[in-house]
Amino acid sequence: MTRRFNLAAAAIAAILATAPACQAQTAAPAVASKDAAFQELDSSMHALVDQGRLPGVVTYVSKGGKTLHYDIYGKSDLATGAPLKADTIFRIYSQTKPVTGVAMMMLYEEGKWGLDDPITKFLPELANLKVFKGIGPDGKTITEPAKRPATMRELMSHQAGFAYGLQADNPVDKAYRDSGLLGAPTTEAFLQKLATLPLYGQPGEQWKYSVAVDLQGAIVERISGKTLGQFMQERIFTPLGMTDTGFWVPAEKQGRLASLYLINPADKKVVPAQGFMVLDLSKPPAVASGGGGLVSTVADYAKFSQMLLNGGELGGKRLLKAETVALMRENHLSQASLAKQPLGPGVGFGLDFATVMDPAQADTPAGKGSFSWGGAAGTWFWIDPANDLFVLGMVQVLGRDGETRLDRLSAAGVYPAIKTP
Secondary structure, three states: OOOOOOOOOOOOOOOOOOOOOOOOOOOOOOOOOOOHHHHHHHHHHHHHHHHHOOOOOEEEEOOOOOEEEEEEEEEEEEEOOOOHHHHHHOEHHHHHHHHHHHHHHHHHHHOOOOOOOOOOHHHHOOOOOOOEEEEOOOOEEEEOOOOOEEEEHHOOOOOOOOOOOOOOOHHHHHHHHHHHHHHHHOOHHHHHHHHHOEOOOOOOOHHHOOOOOHHHHHHHHHOOOOHHHHHHHHHHHHHHHOOEEEEOHHHHHHHOOOEEEEEOOOOOEEOOOOOOOOOOOOOHHHHHHHOOOOOHHHHHHHHHHHHHHOOOOEEOOEEHHHHHHHHHHHOOHHHHHHHHOOOOOEEEEOOOOOOOOOOOHHHHOOOOOOOOEOOOOEEEEEHHHHHOEEEEEOOOEOOOOOOOHHHHHHHHHHHHHHHHO
């Protein structure tokens, strides 16, 4: 898979009766019988667990609406020895972004906004943004006015000029982190603080991973008059039967939440995670993060993935038109952005998804038009319409970017297997 085909910036109770994946709204993915065709996939994933580089891993492969492979291996918690189960709950971090994108596009279909609308139509607090130009001799930041407000298309394709602050490796991201932006107590406070921070670049001139999807969450709330959690529950989770997906974990489900780990640089093995990325999931958040706040299960996210692969429908419930899903997985990067190849050769970016434009250039066995994203704790998925396929993986290890590429490993095991008679 390509360099950021599944980004991590920022891994399953009882075995359920075998059935076609995601056909009934209440059905979880069925555990497939072991198939020698997927031995390479299992071997590569199990080896990482056996080496102490993952506590546990789940991989799930569906083709043609049926489960081809479903493997659960390792622990949910290393200290207690609790195993991963079919109903284990995972923090999916930035894999929240595609869900927020679907929420946005539901409102798009209702005519509530257009791709070329300025974001200031919905977020007037961001009307007078400045763009970072450099640091002066006196150590002060030099800025210039933004030439125009970013458009909604640019917001959904990370071309609006914002940054994230997750890695303070440049003055703008450092300013984001130092400001405490991601810890703002309310949406209003978040917007007010963001308005004081410089843009990384002029809107439309570059792809820059950013707080753009948190802003989309705020837009969903303003247009719908509901909290993001309420909107997602009513319009996405309930129709799809996603019973374990949300922005927090109730007390009766806390025992199903996988423990979170990170990589020890010294030996590349996992240790318990600490720090600002470890969210308190025991109660509803003050601000639901459209960019990274959801928890989910393999069963739930498989339903979401199948809905997208089906062109916006699952089990007789249509969330989006097929043409809207196609619009989401089209490349929306400007020529200026695309020329810089921010996601690697042959890869563009749609509306809250990376998208494969040229599989050969992208060095991926996935079909043209495959779309994807991943999460900071190592969760990953991609949807491949050309092969009527989606692949989903769950781990719970922060900081895996630059370590073992789970998307590449899984792709290397999946595509030869699906071509095996």
